[in-house]
Amino acid sequence: MDDEKLAEDICAQVIRQYRKFKPSSKPTRRSNGCQEWTVLAGVVLVDRHTAECRLVSAATGVKALPDKELERSNGRMIHDSHAEILALRGFNAVLLHQAKLVTDGRSADCDLVEQAQPQGRFRLATRWKAALYISKAPCGDCSMDIVDDDSDEVSFSPEDPIQYIEQGNYTMLRGRFNYSRKGVARTKPGRADSQVTLSKSCSDKLASKTVMSVLNSMTWELFEQPVFLDYLVLPHTITAGGFERCFTERLAGLEGARMPRLLRCRAAFPDDRVTSEQPPAITASIYINIIPAKQLEQALLNGVRNGAYVRPPRALSPHAEAIVSRAALWRLFMQLHQAPPLSYAAFKRQQHARNRLKRHVRGRLSPDGWPTTRLDDCTASLAAT
Secondary structure, eight states, X not given: OOHHHHHHHHHHHHHHHHTTSOGGGSOOBOTTSOBOBOOEEEEEEEETTTOOEEEEEEEEOEEEOOGGGGGGTTTOSOSEEEHHHHHHHHHHHHHHHHHHHHHTTOGGGOSSEEEETTXXXXXXXXXXXXXXXXXXXXXXXXXXXXXXXXXXXXXXXXXXXXXXXXXXXXXXXXXXXXXXXXXXXEBXXXXXXXXXOOOBOHHHHHHHHHHHOSOOHHHHHHBSSOOOOSEEEEETTSOHXXXXXXXXXXXXXOTTOOOOEEEEEOOOOTTSOOSTTOOBOSEEEEEEEEETTEEEEEEEETTEETTOOOOTTSOOOGGGOOTTSHHXXXXXXXXXXXXOOSBHHHHHHTOHHHHHHHHHHHHHHOTTOOOOOOOOOOBHHHHTO
């Protein structure tokens, strides 16, 4: 199959499912008549022999929580609700769900996950290649050649400290500040007067995954081999220069980097941004396709299930968590792992090989440092609440 047809097939899988989303999972028309816009992303696996496409997850979203919100999260709030990051969370959720089915003796129901040797570990079936479709260029370096006339696109002199996320770090910029500067790491975009989010741009997160794989800490522990993106499917309007700079040039010569192949699609996403006056959708959504008999969809607002958000200092309800929240995935992981520690943070600290890779790639992307987000720990007792 040629690249053009493959790109359209992958894109069609995601958009077709999006059209089936509930109205609450889609952008709405506001009372002033303005139509919201959003970004759509999805993980699609492609059969390397037949080119059959299998949709695993789909998501929408353009928001990230302020770092301060994580004070009361306990694993229940999703910090980064940008579509591509949500879709990858969904992919990992599906892997965990299918791994649980395998351990429950239902391997025949699972088309993605197989038991590996030694017992207790799993693998993605070798027939599959992984693709990520995104309806818009990822925020951060990959999209810095695209000027959207956003209010936060402000240029600064190199000495101006306001553009930097922390003092003394000149390789990590805030949002689209000093947008003429290319090839640097950035946090998520946001208005100049908004609360700071330390969540990194989608470009930087996707670049990191060329070394660390798209597995999260939990699936990394359970799966025999890492899973890398074979394809990144983006609109035909994206500049090849932005992609090359973001991935190939920034990580040139870095040991272990596995670059996805860029495919371009022409199919239009129906709820894309059309005019600069359109406001971004305040909600996000996530869909996971575990098996045909178990497909889940959920609308999100402020990092939790839509309708469940309460303003601080009130505590979040246990039922507020999203189906792909850290707490939800940790609870599932504990049913699969031999001896899970009490704390999610303690578990991650013990992953020495993965942490070395993390330092390796982050040191390349931002040599002056990688500001960490607020600790959002999840304990066994909280996950089980």
